[in-house]
Amino acid sequence: MxxxxxxxxxxxxxxxxxxxxxxxxxxxxxxxxxxALLGPSGCGKTTALRILAGLDEATSxxxxxxxxxxxxxxxxxxxxxxxxxxxxxxxxxxxxxxxxFGLKMxxxxxxxxxxxxADMLDLVGLSAHKHKYASELSGGQQQRVALARALxxxxxxxxxxxxxxxxxxxxxxxxRDEIRRVQLEVGTTTxxxxxxxxxALAVADRVGVMSQGRLEQLAAPADLYANPxxxxxxxxxxxxxxxxxxxxxxxxxxxxxxxxxxxGSIAGPGLAMVRPESVTIVADSAGTSTISSVAFLGPISRVxxxxxxxxxxxxxxxxxQAKAFSPGDPVTVGVExxxxxxxxxxxx
Amino acid sequence: xxxxTLGGKVFRAMLWVAFGLxxxxxxxxxxxFSTRNLIAGGRTMQAWQNLIADEALYQSIVISxxxxxxxxxxxxxxxxxxxxxxxxxxxxxxxxxxxxxLLPLTIPALVIVVGLRNVYLWVTYFLGESALTLTxxxxxxxxxxxxxxxxxxxxxxDLKTLAEAARSLGAGWATTILRVVVPNIWSGILSAAFISIxxxxxxxxxxxxxxxxxxxVQIVQxxxxxxxxxxxxxxxxxxxxxxxxxxxxxxxxxxxxxxVENVVQPGVAA
Numbered sequence: 001m002x003x004x005x006x007x008x009x010x011x012x013x014x015x016x017x018x019x020x021x022x023x024x025x026x027x028x029x030x031x032x033x034x035x036a037l038l039g040p041s042g043c044g045k046t047t048a049l050r051i052l053a054g055l056d057e058a059t060s061x062x063x064x065x066x067x068x069x070x071x072x073x074x075x076x077x078x079x080x081x082x083x084x085x086x087x088x089x090x091x092x093x094x095x096x097x098x099x100x101f102g103l104k105m106x107x108x109x110x111x112x113x114x115x116x117x118a119d120m121l122d123l124v125g126l127s128a129h130k131h132k133y134a135s136e137l138s139g140g141q142q143q144r145v146a147l148a149r150a151l152x153x154x155x156x157x158x159x160x161x162x163x164x165x166x167x168x169x170x171x172x173x174x175x176r177d178e179i180r181r182v183q184l185e186v187g188t189t190t191x192x193x194x195x196x197x198x199x200a201l202a203v204a205d206r207v208g209v210m211s212q213g214r215l216e217q218l219a220a221p222a223d224l225y226a227n228p229x230x231x232x233x234x235x236x237x238x239x240x241x242x243x244x245x246x247x248x249x250x251x252x253x254x255x256x257x258x259x260x261x262x263x264g265s266i267a268g269p270g271l272a273m274v275r276p277e278s279v280t281i282v283a284d285s286a287g288t289s290t291i292s293s294v295a296f297l298g299p300i301s302r303v304x305x306x307x308x309x310x311x312x313x314x315x316x317x318x319x320x321q322a323k324a325f326s327p328g329d330p331v332t333v334g335v336e337x338x339x340x341x342x343x344x345x346x347x348x
Numbered sequence: 349x350x351x352x353t354l355g356g357k358v359f360r361a362m363l364w365v366a367f368g369l370x371x372x373x374x375x376x377x378x379x380x381f382s383t384r385n386l387i388a389g390g391r392t393m394q395a396w397q398n399l400i401a402d403e404a405l406y407q408s409i410v411i412s413x414x415x416x417x418x419x420x421x422x423x424x425x426x427x428x429x430x431x432x433x434x435x436x437x438x439x440x441x442x443x444x445x446x447x448x449x450l451l452p453l454t455i456p457a458l459v460i461v462v463g464l465r466n467v468y469l470w471v472t473y474f475l476g477e478s479a480l481t482l483t484x485x486x487x488x489x490x491x492x493x494x495x496x497x498x499x500x501x502x503x504x505x506d507l508k509t510l511a512e513a514a515r516s517l518g519a520g521w522a523t524t525i526l527r528v529v530v531p532n533i534w535s536g537i538l539s540a541a542f543i544s545i546x547x548x549x550x551x552x553x554x555x556x557x558x559x560x561x562x563x564x565v566q567i568v569q570x571x572x573x574x575x576x577x578x579x580x581x582x583x584x585x586x587x588x589x590x591x592x593x594x595x596x597x598x599x600x601x602x603x604x605x606x607x608v609e610n611v612v613q614p615g616v617a618a
Contacts, residue, residue: 055512075515086506088513092531105518146513153517 004032004189005066012061023213034190036200039210081150085162089134096130102153120148140171158190231343234273245272265342279315287332382580395576412563416548419486449495457553479560494540501536
């Protein structure tokens with residue numbers, strides 16, 4: 001069990017020629033907390049992680065770990081465990097030797113490092129494979145060994161750089177849960193970088209959404225999902241419908257109903273960001289909207305309805321409910337009384 | 349899998365025999381000539397005994413072997429860290445390094461000798477007239493072959509990720525290179541070393557023009573007065589080269605086989 005330390009990124013900027021990969025990024029991670037950085041490719045999330053790991057240098061700004069500035073400390077002295085997106089096990093070493101490598105670098109006696117490495121393999125459930133080589137393991141097993149190897153050194157900070165992106169969906173979900181279980185067990189402060197919103201929301205204590213080198217919003221998963229601070233966050237975290245709306249007196253008027261307008265909404269006419277699960281569709285022979293298609297997704301389905309103005313809105317519902325609808329059915333579309341973010345209509 | 353017909357097998361066997369004869373016949377002729385007693389008739393091993401008994405020839409063999417050894421060590425010390433560093437830290441310089449390494453292929457040996465004459469005035473001033481100073485020019489000479497072998501080995505691994513993983517686990521640059529990168533490009537290093545040895549043991553022009561008595565220079569000189577000993581030395585060098593290439597082939601084949609087996613039987617559980 002390790003004790004987590006606080007991590008502080010202060011006004012980090014990273015320039016690659018004229019391209020600004022990071023634009024004044026500041027982030028505070030509490031001791032033992034797991035923060036996920038979420039964003040599209042090129043948003044700067046991996047750059048931030050690499051700067052924290054010491055594998056890249058910031059153009060300006062500082063990095064503090066446990067209250068000490070480590071901006072000029074080389075990567076091999078930072079005491080951080082890292083799991084990479086690409087498979088990174090050393091091909092010439094067995095699983096056990098891979099996990100013990102970091103301990104060897106720290107001058108631990110052979111018996112001690114082998115014992116600790118075996119404990120770590122126990123933790124990720126791979127003790128039976130300790131004498132195998134990386135090429136004899138599946139992708140999921142390799143990433144679990146990489147996790148054990150990163151944790152074996154009892155790092156002050158654990159860094160996960162899209163560790164699940166090369167795995168298939170089922171293994172990804174399993175390993176995602178395992179990462180969270182192990183992280184809670186060892187209590188290491190962790191930064192998890194991903195472009196998968198489901199992954200970020202599932203494992204993190206807090207999720208930071210990044211865009212163009214900046215942190216758009218940092219909040220607990222449920223809060224981030226329910227109260228997106230910017231149109232980018234609303235759009236990136238969840239699939240959103242954009243519905244014409246009018247905001248007055250803290251209420252957004254759309255689709256013939258009024259719902260609370262979230263903080264950050266504009267006043268006057270705009271576009272409301274409505275999540276599919278907040279859209280209601282009711283069969284109504286006098287309705288002005290019609291079902292355009294139904295997509296079956298297993299336990300849930302997505303139902304698309306064409307509004308009177310020709311725009312299409314999607315609703316998410318249980319498949320048992322969705323089977324009542326067929327293309328061409330007249331319906332009435334509404335919105336549940338949860339808050340919506342209303343943004344400026346750029347096309348207007 | 350495609351099945352071979354009988355005709356195909358016969359054709360294949362004929363090719364093997366034809367190529368075998370083509371390569372082995374000159375070697376057989378050399379072995380025959382080097383063991384022939386030209387004066388009294390019959391067979392003698394005198395030419396082969398001369399390889400050790402003839403002091404000048406023996407010295408030249410030692411010098412050539414030392415040159416090969418020093419060249420390989422110097423080449424690896426210069427090339428391996430440089431190529432790793434370029435790939436990791438200065439990828440923009442890769443084209444330039446490749447151009448510089450391949451340049452010796454395009455320059456005739458005679459031009460290299462003339463060009464290096466002034467440089468070697470300084471080399472001999474500091475290090476003496478030893479033939480071993482040829483190591484410097486031989487390192488340059490083997491660069492094109494060694495570069496290709498090591499470059500191919502580096503391209504076959506995810507160098508950046510492996511190096512970063514080692515660094516994040518606490519390894520310094522020297523440890524990263526020696527304990528993580530080198531073991532994973534070992535076949536490329538062996539190839540580079542063996543090819544370099546073959547090049548050095550076969551080099552005549554530069555040594556001769558520079559006035560150094562290496563094995564090849566001695567072979568040519570002895571050939572003017574003692575044909576069988578000269579041929580015995582040539583055959584010995586050829587056989588040495590063949591043995592090196594055979595060892596290289598066996599070592600790299602072992603690695604390839606292991607890799608193929610691992611790919612065929614990967615782990616299945618997640």
